[in-house]
Amino acid sequence: xxxxxxxxxxxxxxxxxxxxxxxxxxxxxxxxxxxxxxxxxxxxxxxxxxxxxxxxxxxxxxxxxxxxxxxxxxxxxxxxxxxxxxxxxxxxxxxxxxxxxxxxxxxxxxxxxxxxxxxxxxxxxxxxxxxxxxxxxxxxxxxxxxxxxxxxxx
Numbered sequence: 313x314x315x316x317x318x319x320x321x322x323x324x325x326x327x328x329x330x331x332x333x334x335x336x337x338x339x340x341x342x343x344x345x346x347x348x349x350x351x352x353x354x355x356x357x358x359x360x361x362x363x364x365x366x367x368x369x370x371x372x373x374x375x376x377x378x379x380x381x382x383x384x385x386x387x388x389x390x391x392x393x394x395x396x397x398x399x400x401x402x403x404x405x406x407x408x409x410x411x412x413x414x415x416x417x418x419x420x421x422x423x424x425x426x427x428x429x430x431x432x433x434x435x436x437x438x439x440x441x442x443x444x445x446x447x448x449x450x451x452x453x454x455x456x457x458x459x460x461x462x463x464x465x466x
Contacts, residue, residue: 323418330414337407348396355389
């Protein structure tokens with residue numbers, strides 16, 4: 313009975329820790345997405361300024377050049393947007409991997425058979441190679457003999 317309470321305590325502790333970590337990653341993601349929206353609005357305004365400058369040159373048949381600073385500004389903002397999008401993608405991937413590992417850890421704590429299984433391999437493209445159960449459509453380790461969800465034999 314003491315073993316059950318020990319497992320329960322560990323599960324509660326790890327669940328709380330994971331919830332805190334996931335919450336922080338969600339906050340970080342929100343901060344980056346807000347910054348991303350701001351940069352996209354800034355880019356939209358820069359394109360609008362560029363269009364207005366081009367229109368003025370066209371309407372007045374002026375020989376004026378469009379300020380190079382507008383082009384530079386657009387390039388800088390575009391690079392900043394790409395960098396923020398990359399950071400958001402990394403957070404999402406890290407968050408998903410972290411949660412998948414957490415779920416596997418919790419299942420392993422309560423299911424002795426699952427403790428013997430290893431994490432699925434990743435192919436060259438980074439996608440996990442899994443055996444799909446024909447009975448319940450759950451992904452399983454490629455070396456599994458039985459489905460981790462329904463127990464169906466492969």
